[in-house]
Amino acid sequence: MTVLPDGLSLAAEFPDATREQWRTLVEGVLRKTGTSPASAADAELALATALQDGVSVRPLYTSQDAPVDAGYPGFTPFVRGGRAQGSAVSGWDVRQRHSHPDPRRTNAAVLADLEHGVSSVWLTVGATGVPIAALSEALQGVYLDLAPVILDAGADFEAAARELLRLYAERQVPPGAALGNLGADPLALAARTGDHAELPAHLAAATELGRLTDADHPGVRAFAVDGLPYHEAGGSTAEELGCTLAAGVAYLRGLTDAGLSVDAACAQLEFRYAATADQFLTIAKLRAARRLWARVAQVCGARPESGAQRQHAVTSTVMMTRRDPWVNMLRTTVAALAAGVGGADAVTVLPFDEALGLPDDFARRIARNTSTILLEESHLARVIDPAGGSWYVERLTDDVARAGWAWFQEIEAAGGLAAALASGMVSERLAATWRRRSRDLSRRKEPITGVSEFPNLAEQPVEREAAPAPVGGGLPRVRRDEAFEALRARSDAALAADGARPRVFLAALGPAAAHTARASFAANLFQAGGIEAVHQPLTVDQDTVAEAFTASGARIACLCSSDTLYEEQAAAVAERLKAAGALRVYLAGRPGERRAEYETAGVDEFVFVGCDTVEVLSSALDTVGVAE
Secondary structure (H helix, E strand, O other), X not given: OOEOOOOOEOOOOOOOOOHHHHHHHHHHHXXXXXXXXXXXXXXXXXXXXXXXXXXXXXXXXXXXXXXXXXXXXXXXXXXXXXOOXXXXXXXXXXXXXXXXXXHHHHHHHHHHHHHOOOOEEXXXXXXXXXXXXXXXXXXXXOOXXXXXXXXXXXXXXXXXXXXXXXXXXXXXXXXXXXXEEEEEOHHHHHHHHOOXXXXXXXXXXXXXXXXXXXXXXXXXXXXXEEOHHHHOOOOOHHHHHHHXXXXXXXXXXXXXHOOOOHHHHHOOEEEEEEEOOOHHHHHHHHHHHHHHHHHHHHHOOOOHHHHOOOEEEEEOOOOOOOOOOXXXXXXXXXXXXXXXXXXXXXXXXXXXXXXXXXXXXXXXHHHHHHXXXXXXHOOHHHOOOOOOOOHHHXXXXXXXXXXXXXXXXXXXXXXXXXXXXXXXXHHHHHHHHHHHHHHHHHOOOOOOEOOOEOOOOOOOOOOOOOOOOOOOOOOOOOOXXXXXXXXXXXXXXXXXXXXXXXXXXEEEEOOHHHHHHHHHHHHHHHHOOOOEEEOOOOOEOOOOHHHHHHHHOOOEEEEEOOHHHHHHHHHHHHHHHHHOOXXXXXXXXXXXXXXXXXXXXXXXXXXXXXXXXXXXXXXXXXXXXXXX
């Protein structure tokens, strides 16, 4: 409590409030909106938000909600950070990804990054990136004892790893000074490709790499335990955590069977997680991941310090959009902030045009400068675990950790991650999660700015050089925008063929005060499917609507106004629209008790907050003859 110099407390005249008093106030507000909670406690629950994995976010947290003490950075359970100093000394490792197959262009981009704030290089090598034989050319001029190199070579990981180890020797980098990660992750490869026949050989090769680096290159890790395949297949936060824990345990078993100590085996692993624009969930995920891995290491008999999980956070590809890609800069900024606050050791900000192909110089510059601004101008790393102590973040961390541990136990009970992948257990679980999320996306319960909300039909497409096709055959790669992207592609095809997009006429009834809210809603909804909204004239009635509809060039129409004016005019206006040739008539708003009357007059469908937007738009495009 703050006290003034004369001893007078700033809160002296304010009585202490209780949670029950707050709940009673909330209950009163909800009743005014038409919601009737059974009790004050139910009023609080009415404001809660359900997340995936059975986790729920409440509207208010107090000290009563805080779980057990999270400890200190650098000490088990490492919730507050794997290192005592966190990122306060030098910031996080700014890691940029490069996947251009031309080694000369990759080299130029790598050097530009390293000269302008990037501290490590994540390099795609092999069939989907730089040829292994050209690795030396791609890394020409890179000081391998200063800039860690992280490989991502898919099925070619062994050959790529041995080439990098050869480069260390060729360039006379002392074994103890070499830095990087060989990128072996056979289980993630099997998840990506669906090829389980080669898994035993890949596991053996990866284990041998771990044995080599443990003996000769202490600054190089062999394994990148990658959670991205599970996240990018539509998995939830807990499912990503559970799969990476199971993969990490499998690699610990293999390495210790090969003769490494548990502590040495732990030192061979770096974990990779997706960072999304859901800021607090990303923070909680990274904190929970450290806690869970510390528990695994403890159970395996490792020393306490060996349980500190090394984390690499990557901004999510699932959240990136192809339409209005500039908004991706905002998404990746929030995701990078969350990764830094969550305590990630390395952070990769993907360029805003990642979904369109190979990024250009401008996109890479913006990506690396995102971390620079967060570190150098926002001073985000100066405080270790700045979210620590927040009752909300601590409770969310605990809830996510428990959900992730439960899924990990299911995988282990099924025989481990390899068995769970081969049986289809993992793919089925992730697919079910994605189906549920897709319903929320389709209903715009989870909005996508620039795509399902506030789309810009006049935007000019951003063109990029095509990226090499990623490996496939296993878990799918999903994007939040995919259903709406398919609708917009149909509209684009119509524009190319006919010179105009499909249109919907907004039949706005009454004054602007009566129709603006629903007209704006309807325009936003139809434009999400590439259907141009024509709102001219500003208002119509039963005498003027037919002529206005004909002049609009539209073949479908949507009534927009208040419930009161609907009762007075909707039926008559719908009849005139049908008579004027409207193939389908929509009404913006829930039908209520007058549904039958409106439908008899010619209203075919009602659009409202929470309706299946994708289904509505797909049907509308079908109605006006736009092919799939």
